[in-house]
Amino acid sequence: MKAIVIEQYGGREQLVERELETPELKGDQVVIDMKATSINPIDWKVREGYMKDNIPFEFPVILGWDAAGIIKEVGTEVKNFKVGDRVFARPATTRWGTYAEEVVVDEPLLAHLPDNIPFEEAAAVPLAGLTAWQCLVDFADIQEGDKVLIHAGSGGVGHYAIQIAKSFGAYVATTASGKNKDWVEELGPDLFIDYKEENFAEVLNDYDIVLDTLGGDIQSDSYKILKDGGRLVSITQPPKEEEAERHNVKAGFVFLDPKGEQLAELAKMMEKGKLTSVIGHRFDLSEEGLRQAHEVSESHHAKGKIVISI
Ligand SMILES: NC(=O)c1ccc[n+]([C@@H]2O[C@H](COP(=O)([O-])OP(=O)(O)OC[C@H]3O[C@@H](n4cnc5c(N)ncnc54)[C@H](OP(=O)(O)O)[C@@H]3O)[C@@H](O)[C@H]2O)c1
Numbered sequence: 001m002k003a004i005v006i007e008q009y010g011g012r013e014q015l016v017e018r019e020l021e022t023p024e025l026k027g028d029q030v031v032i033d034m035k036a037t038s039i040n041p042i043d044w045k046v047r048e049g050y051m052k053d054n055i056p057f058e059f060p061v062i063l064g065w066d067a068a069g070i071i072k073e074v075g076t077e078v079k080n081f082k083v084g085d086r087v088f089a090r091p092a093t094t095r096w097g098t099y100a101e102e103v104v105v106d107e108p109l110l111a112h113l114p115d116n117i118p119f120e121e122a123a124a125v126p127l128a129g130l131t132a133w134q135c136l137v138d139f140a141d142i143q144e145g146d147k148v149l150i151h152a153g154s155g156g157v158g159h160y161a162i163q164i165a166k167s168f169g170a171y172v173a174t175t176a177s178g179k180n181k182d183w184v185e186e187l188g189p190d191l192f193i194d195y196k197e198e199n200f201a202e203v204l205n206d207y208d209i210v211l212d213t214l215g216g217d218i219q220s221d222s223y224k225i226l227k228d229g230g231r232l233v234s235i236t237q238p239p240k241e242e243e244a245e246r247h248n249v250k251a252g253f254v255f256l257d258p259k260g261e262q263l264a265e266l267a268k269m270m271e272k273g274k275l276t277s278v279i280g281h282r283f284d285l286s287e288e289g290l291r292q293a294h295e296v297s298e299s300h301h302a303k304g305k306i307v308i309s310i
Helices: 041-048 119-124 126-139 156-167 178-185 216-225 241-246 260-271 287-298
Strands: 002-006 016-019 029-039 067-074 086-089 102-106 110-112 147-150 171-176 191-194 207-212 226-234 250-253 279-284 305-309
Touching (some): 067 119, 086 119, 110 260, 119 126, 126 156, 156 171, 156 260, 207 216, 216 226, 279 287, 287 305
Parallel strands (some): 147 207, 171 191, 279 305
Antiparallel strands (some): 002 016, 029 102, 067 086, 086 110
């Protein structure tokens, strides 16, 4: 199969095309004939070697951890999926990622893809959508009427988080720059804050939940808008315990733990039109395509999701 791999850590030039054997299928796994994948910032963080102490990989490494396609082979113990099923997944964090024509995925990580959802839209969802879900639902226990601030509502995680929070009946504020205002507002937030014009910490107060996608001062300033007993959940930087205690806030860091059954919940929302993917950038599965895609992600100013058609 064709794959885009890295053979050592480094810059975008390390992304090279290779022919590799598809890994051997275990009993509880399926092989997906890949139709699309998407880019997440972790891809270039791994490529640069920033994650090598947390996630040690042997080379070559196929980056990418979002899959959408059609099952072409099933292991002997697979129960709920068959050859020909349209599926999507956030595969396990191994060196056999998704910038490839074929990907092997464990059954518990898979979800069926509704017929009305194109593969590109599906491939955008798993990593970013599940992260948003686990932050808001599992960690922050979001409830109807909660006031929620989503930082970077124009990013991969943020634009799904807005839609998930609205589906729970929350009041949602979000930050992004003015160039993204029109399309972000179509996702349904109640308040849009252009972070280049206004400081969120000066205009918001009494919030129940903040989803921190940026860290640093933005995380520290987020305590100022939370009510006593509020929740701060970060995906970039573990909050400091003493800071959280001082503000009487439940604060924590979420690192995505992929689960097929939660992805199936997102699939139901997608089928009903309650969760849509905004794809701001599209590339193909080639060295040049992936290098350009990483460049967009590394800018920190991607619009929605970056998708790779296969
Ligand atoms: N812990 C986990 O499991 C996990 C999972 C997923 C992601 N992450 C991490 O979470 C972070 C966000 O991921 P992502 O995929 O959502 O990133 P992304 O798609 O690359 O985010 C880009 C967006 O951030 C916005 N942005 C940049 N600076 C901003 C600011 N100061 N205020 C508000 N918005 C700003 C940009 O909007 P403008 O162009 O308008 O500035 C852009 O649309 C990354 O660091 C990623 O590695 C962690």
